[in-house]
Amino acid sequence: MEYIHYWRRVAKFDAKQYGNIVRDFRKVLKALSPLVPLAGGLGKGRPVISSKMICFNGVEDCGHTDGISAIACPDENAGGIVPAIGGDFSSLRRQRICYGNCSHKDFTLPLEVGKRARKNPIGKVGYYDENGKPVCRDKSEIGLYFDFCDTAHKVYDLAVMACLIIAKHHLKNRIIVGSTVPDNWTDGMLICQKMLGYGLDFRLDRRAVK
Secondary structure, three states: OOOEEEEEEOOEOOHHHHHHHHHHHHHHHHHHOOOOOEEOOOOOOOOEEOOOEEEEEEOOOOOOOOOOOOOOOOOOOOOOHHHHOOOOOOOOHHHOOOOOOOOOOOEEEEOEOOHHHHOOOOOOEEEEOOOOOEEEOOHHHOOOEEEEEEOOOOOOHHHHHHHHHHHHHHHHHHEEEEEOOOOOOHHHHHHHHHHHOOOOOOOOOHHHOO
């Protein structure tokens, strides 16, 4: 099973709202950074967290040697934030195994989509059924722009979920968030609730389900 979070968004976010996303995301990272180290989009260098761009990945050469092999979807032992919610999140990384490489696919949420992406907004027709008839998308998605991140459930997945929860909190219907693993967002929700005072009210958008 693929472990992918995906979203549909407007072409350009409000600069003030985006600034609030950056501010709250930095607060979360300040608490998580000892256990959830982030790198640039290619798994090296520093993440980009600015007034115009959020872009990061896990650390490629993380040096972790403990645990089992990486998994594309969490097993029955995945998770771990509930015991740590009153403490320092120390159980989080142990439940998300990387086997020496904490990076996978980059997460990118810019203030504004690029020129190339602007040429391909979401259209009216979602797909064609077995009889060749067009099946239309929800009206709320038409004209938005699609993006996604496959984290393979590695440790930086916690930062990805937190960032999307924060974005949804500030942007409301300007972003539609979905996931192939809708039942695995508790960790991200509890992180945001502890650090920001919101998060437990987060719900994935049904419209975003593929």
